[in-house]
Amino acid sequence: MKKVCFIGACGHFGSAVSVIGSHPERFTVSAISAGSEQVDISRLEAALVQNGIAVPKRYDDYRQMLTEEKPDIAVVDGYFCDHAEMSAYALAMGIHVYCEKPVATTLEDLEILKTVYAKAARKGVHFAYMLTTRYDPWFYTAYQAVQQGVIGEIRMLNGQKSYKAGTRAPLFHQRKTYGGTIPWVGIHAIDWVLWFSGKKVERVTAVQSSQANGGNGTMEATAICMFQMEDEVVAHVNIDYLRPQSAPTHGDDRIRIAGTKGVIEVRGSEGKVYLIADKGLQELELLTPPKIFEDFVDGIDGKVQPLITAEQSFYATEVCLKAQLAADTGRIIVF
């Protein structure tokens, strides 16, 4: 039986709640904490109830919660600016951390987190970020196909994230708490670029704008990041909050990967994967991925090699933060 505590309820905490609710024999939720000021913890309480989980004890101070409850796993989902500090605090106590992305909103925080993790990892403590889209059947299916070599050697990757803006919580309205659109939204597409290619970034440039952001403070509404990667692989991701409210889905996630033997394309809003290789254009049958939180815990239990590693969580965050630095400063950032 694994004891789980939740810190915050700003992002994808639901990806843990649903798995916990389906496996009462495996998990217990012992306590929750808002973690950051102004976090509406009632969203988490409602999700727990909906998934048949009794609302547990609530702590004002997450540190006190971790000290007293001594959980096996902390689900970190506070203000985006607090992810690193919360994660580091838990990791240092030997608690496994399932953390909302990005894992940090500054390079300084990221370095501290990596150092703490390195020590904890030597004691078998696990860490992964909630890069939920890797577990979407379309991305998962495309990844498996690329691993099998259907497009040969990857030469270019083109990613897209497009969201409806709506009216966002105050958290999103300032860089200090939000962290920025490239790390918050773009990280999915940047993760796909890194995950599919397995390549390191050599240089990044980026552009962004907060215009037309639906009155959401300084939140960037558009951004493009461009990458020079190892072995002359090139990549870009375009990100926006301009998807109309009338669109059939909230998001329009895409990746297109061109290789030496074919081109594969994921169109998330259609839930489709298209491959053009030696047999011409075909739609791939979707595989059934594991559930992200279950995969994380199965990794702790040594049952599987999870899809997401701690190192990937750190590196994708680093790439996002350097891309944002490139956009903020108008400079080329060399890795």
Next chain:
Amino acid sequence: MKKVCFIGACGHFGSAVSVIGSHPERFTVSAISAGSEQVDISRLEAALVQNGIAVPKRYDDYRQMLTEEKPDIAVVDGYFCDHAEMSAYALAMGIHVYCEKPVATTLEDLEILKTVYAKAARKGVHFAYMLTTRYDPWFYTAYQAVQQGVIGEIRMLNGQKSYKAGTRAPLFHQRKTYGGTIPWVGIHAIDWVLWFSGKKVERVTAVQSSQANGGNGTMEATAICMFQMEDEVVAHVNIDYLRPQSAPTHGDDRIRIAGTKGVIEVRGSEGKVYLIADKGLQELELLTPPKIFEDFVDGIDGKVQPLITAEQSFYATEVCLKAQLAADTGRIIVF
């Protein structure tokens, strides 16, 4: 009756031949010249015959041809590195020029051409480049819709050109004659970015690679260009020669434009235009565009305001060459 001479047969000369063949009352082809060394002029002769046009006199020297024939219009389609010189030579003689894109392969040549054109324009001489895709029903339809304001104010543009590489003529194998993949292929997508937005570029960065180019010399197989434009509009284009031979069409041309009121998307390989605006996702009914060469000549005759202007032809070429400079040098090029 307009007298036309052809110089070279390397690119889209066919866009003039088909119109001329359909209008024998309006055009006569008086002579042709290979223009550049190693140009296979038999392709042009075959196209003329196929379109019911008698094979005309052939000159070794295009300058002599222009001097002796004194045509109304020169179709310039020599080696890409020779476009500017050929065009300038004709323009200086008061001959209208319909020129393959890019109109120059160096910024120096472009400046000379612009200077010659400026003088010729004062005498009513016309110039336009063969940006054939503007006249594809899907791009034309999307352009008209955007002009009508269906997506509001443009905030981001994402363009794509993808071609089958095949085995290319020696012209393509070295930068000196070919000019590069960004100016040759990318210019279409860069033109759409400029044409749809009507914005000027402030800064460009770009990446490219000649790896996996199918044995075509130094021809770049992949490239991405990223633009910071006026009013914080952002844009990118991705370009590749990695489209598999088995693909249903030669090219996979796309543009996606996100605005304050909607998103419009052209998928050229499907011949479709998709709009998401206040009515949700819809496919636009295709309009019937004019024919590019006919539009050019109608512009000379004062019948229409053609879709392509000389200034746009020069500017898109300049943007391509500066994007390529950015890729070649790894620098940010400021306009």
